[in-house]
Amino acid sequence: MDENDIRIKKLGGGSLLIAWQLRDKNVLIVGGGEVASQRIESILTADAHITVLSPQKGLHPRTQRFIELRKDRITYYDRPYSGPEELDSMDMVLTALDDNELSRSIVELSRERRIPVNAADIPDLCDFYFGAQIRDGPLQIMISTNGNGPRMASIIKTRLQKGLSGLEGEAIIKVGQLRNKLKEREPGVGGQIGRDRMKWMSGLCNQWEMEDFTLLDEAMMEKVLDEGWEQDGRVPKVEEIGIRTSRKSTSGSFGQPSNYNVFKRVENASSIAIAPTTFAFVAGAAVASLVLIRFLKR
Numbered sequence: 001m002d003e004n005d006i007r008i009k010k011l012g013g014g015s016l017l018i019a020w021q022l023r024d025k026n027v028l029i030v031g032g033g034e035v036a037s038q039r040i041e042s043i044l045t046a047d048a049h050i051t052v053l054s055p056q057k058g059l060h061p062r063t064q065r066f067i068e069l070r071k072d073r074i075t076y077y078d079r080p081y082s083g084p085e086e087l088d089s090m091d092m093v094l095t096a097l098d099d100n101e102l103s104r105s106i107v108e109l110s111r112e113r114r115i116p117v118n119a120a121d122i123p124d125l126c127d128f129y130f131g132a133q134i135r136d137g138p139l140q141i142m143i144s145t146n147g148n149g150p151r152m153a154s155i156i157k158t159r160l161q162k163g164l165s166g167l168e169g170e171a172i173i174k175v176g177q178l179r180n181k182l183k184e185r186e187p188g189v190g191g192q193i194g195r196d197r198m199k200w201m202s203g204l205c206n207q208w209e210m211e212d213f214t215l216l217d218e219a220m221m222e223k224v225l226d227e228g229w230e231q232d233g234r235v236p237k238v239e240e241i242g243i244r245t246s247r248k249s250t251s252g253s254f255g256q257p258s259n260y261n262v263f264k265r266v267e268n269a270s271s272i273a274i275a276p277t278t279f280a281f282v283a284g285a286a287v288a289s290l291v292l293i294r295f296l297k298r
């Protein structure tokens with residue numbers, strides 16, 4: 001048994017980290033306090049429709065503000081939760097209540113209906129947890145301690161934020177546009193064409209700096225494809241594209257020979273090593289996790 005076999009044998013004890021697509025789905029939030037206001041913000045970010053149930057007097061000012069400003073997405077009822085019919089047509093249920101018994105009963109009813117549910121006050125009964133979030137455009141980083149220490153998640157978030165340049169979101173947007181252009185030029189799903197596109201995109205992402213991507217405009221993107229993809233999949237240098245970066249060093253693509261060819265370079269590389277990098281960009285989002293019990297990084 002090698003090291004990887006041992007790792008596989010030990011897999012478990014964490015939770016699934018996914019970027020859940022909630023666009024236009026219906027989410028019920030029972031409660032309107034501070035925690036509910038945080039839930040509303042997270043769910044609005046995901047473009048879902050939200051129903052909030054809470055007597056007016058229990059609304060946190062932030063919840064109040066969300067309800068006023070986002071009538072397009074939030075339906076608010078100034079009344080207590082009335083019973084199981086509130087769950088009809090819901091795709092997700094969240095409770096943020098100061099009433100543990102009610103929270104528990106809503107969880108049970110949701111589970112009977114197979115609706116994913118989170119109760120802010122009963123971790124053991126949650127189908128999923130919220131986490132601390134770092135967002136920059138399509139970049140989404142969630143820090144989860146898997147229920148062990150929410151405040152620790154918040155502290156680690158602050159540390160990670162300091163390690164980011166602030167260019168990542170813009171760079172990922174540009175990479176997404178370039179990938180779309182590549183797919184327009186070279187359509188087709190899967191097979192050799194898919195593998196070639198992935199190799200080329202991975203090579204480009206590996207060799208260019210974040211800043212280089214942020215400086216790409218439409219014409220430059222076409223040039224990257226002309227001078228790179230169309231030339232046996234080489235990775236063009238940033239100077240060839242006319243990008244003027246602020247960096248002085250000869251790092252990144254400056255260090256590569258001009259005929260550097262990604263297809264050749266990765267021919268012998270393990271596809272397992274390439275796929276995760278690629279998929280992070282396929283999604284247009286990066287989700288990093290810190291499950292403190294067992295993993296520091298996946």
Ligand SMILES: C[C@@]1(CC(=O)O)c2cc3[nH]c(cc4nc(cc5[nH]c(cc(n2)[C@H]1CCC(=O)O)[C@@](C)(CC(=O)O)[C@@H]5CCC(=O)O)C(CC(=O)O)=C4CCC(=O)O)c(CCC(=O)O)c3CC(=O)O
Pocket residue numbers: 038039118119120121122123126128129130131132133143144145146147148149150151152153154157
């Ligand atoms: C299980 C989970 C369920 C869920 O809500 O999904 C849950 C449960 C509970 N939290 C409680 C307390 C606190 N929660 C926070 C803060 C956050 N809590 C968040 C998530 C989660 N909280 C899920 C697990 C996530 C994980 O483990 O990683 C964050 C990350 C995201 C978010 O809420 O959106 C957000 C930080 C966001 C940010 O800063 O970016 C703070 C600190 C603060 O407010 O600054 C405190 C006080 C200090 C402390 O306890 O650490 C209590 C009451 C405990 C008690 O009564 O003693 C319970 C219930 C219990 O544990 O029984």
Ligand SMILES: NC(=O)C1=CN([C@@H]2O[C@H](COP(=O)(O)OP(=O)(O)OC[C@H]3O[C@@H](n4cnc5c(N)ncnc54)[C@H](O)[C@@H]3O)[C@@H](O)[C@H]2O)C=CC1
Pocket residue numbers: 030031032033034035036053054055057058059060079080081096097098099102120121150
């Ligand atoms: N997951 C997390 O991040 C955290 C979770 N918590 C837990 O989350 C829960 C909520 O916390 P807060 O928002 O600070 O509490 P809060 O007391 O500010 O809010 C409670 C809300 O529930 C509403 N409510 C009460 N009975 C209701 C009913 N029958 N129907 C509809 N709405 C009803 C109230 O109007 C109020 O809006 C608490 O149980 C707390 O233990 C607390 C801190 C962090």
